[in-house]
Amino acid sequence: MPPTANTTSDSSRWQDLSKPKLTNDGQLENIKSHLDLVLLALEAIANISSEAILEAAKDLNLESVVGDRITLWRLRASNPQRKSSRGRKKLDVEEARSLVLIICYLANQHQELLRRAVSLLEQATEQNQAPHQTALLGDYLDKFINYYQERISNFSDISTVSSSKLAWKLLIDILFYSGQNGHRLLWIAIFDAAQTSPNS
Numbered sequence: 001m002p003p004t005a006n007t008t009s010d011s012s013r014w015q016d017l018s019k020p021k022l023t024n025d026g027q028l029e030n031i032k033s034h035l036d037l038v039l040l041a042l043e044a045i046a047n048i049s050s051e052a053i054l055e056a057a058k059d060l061n062l063e064s065v066v067g068d069r070i071t072l073w074r075l076r077a078s079n080p081q082r083k084s085s086r087g088r089k090k091l092d093v094e095e096a097r098s099l100v101l102i103i104c105y106l107a108n109q110h111q112e113l114l115r116r117a118v119s120l121l122e123q124a125t126e127q128n129q130a131p132h133q134t135a136l137l138g139d140y141l142d143k144f145i146n147y148y149q150e151r152i153s154n155f156s157d158i159s160t161v162s163s164s165k166l167a168w169k170l171l172i173d174i175l176f177y178s179g180q181n182g183h184r185l186l187w188i189a190i191f192d193a194a195q196t197s198p199n200s
Contacts, residue, residue, distance in 0.1 A: 033081050034190045035099045038177070040151070041170035042103060044143035045117060046110040056102045065098040075099070081152050100186050107178035114175040121168060131168065141167050 042048050050069055057066040066072055075095055107114065117136055124131040132138040144167040145160075158166075177186045 030193060031096060031190050032078050034193055035096065035103070036076055036081075037166075038170060038174065038186070039076070039099070039103055040147050041144055041167065042106060042110075042174055044147055044167075045140045045171060045174070046106070046113055048106055052106065053102060056105045057098070060098075060101055060105055062098045062101065065094055066102065096190070097187075100183055100190070103174075104177050104182040104186060107174050107182060111175075111178040114171070114178055118172055118175045121171065132164075140171065144170075 039048075039053075050072055053072060054066065054069065057063055066075065117140065120134050120137055121131050124134065124137070132141045141164060145163055148158075148163060173186075173189070176182060179185075
């Protein structure tokens with residue numbers, strides 16, 4: 001069920017996220033993985049806690065979908081790439097919508113931090129320097145890699161260079177998701193990625 005929004009803005013954002021047109025379970029699995037990775041990167045850059053995620057759900061009137069730590073854990077663990085995955089057979093579209101809105105809400109709260117981080121990343125790239133040499137980006141990269149190693153089962157198959165590239169890409173993506181239309185961008189991105197993935 002859609003949230004009982006307190007504002008027209010909440011309701012319109014929910015309506016923006018139209019029902020997806022997917023053809024197989026592989027696409028659904030890719031969506032689970034994509035959303036979990038975006039949230040993992042957001043946790044790493046902004047020190048997002050489970051409590052902050054639950055508070056965001058409350059602010060957005062999504063408690064019926066994400067109401068407690070156990071529900072949140074089960075939702076995150078549905079990512080088939082997670083070491084703790086329970087591999088649920090079907091993605092709940094309402095859960096996907098809720099995660100998108102929560103991610104973008106939290107990203108917006110930390111938009112200034114995200115802008116600063118991406119600006120530092122751009123400067124480092126232009127000057128041909130290693131981004132992780134700056135304190136903010138170095139801390140983010142360490143946390144992202146640690147989280148990935150702890151939670152994702154295929155970590156041993158990914159090189160340091162590849163994991164770093166993934167971290168920087170997600171950081172830039174999250175900045176876009178922090179804007180007014182971020183929920184639409186993320187919604188489109190997860191389904192585009194699902195449809196073009198070799199697993200789909």
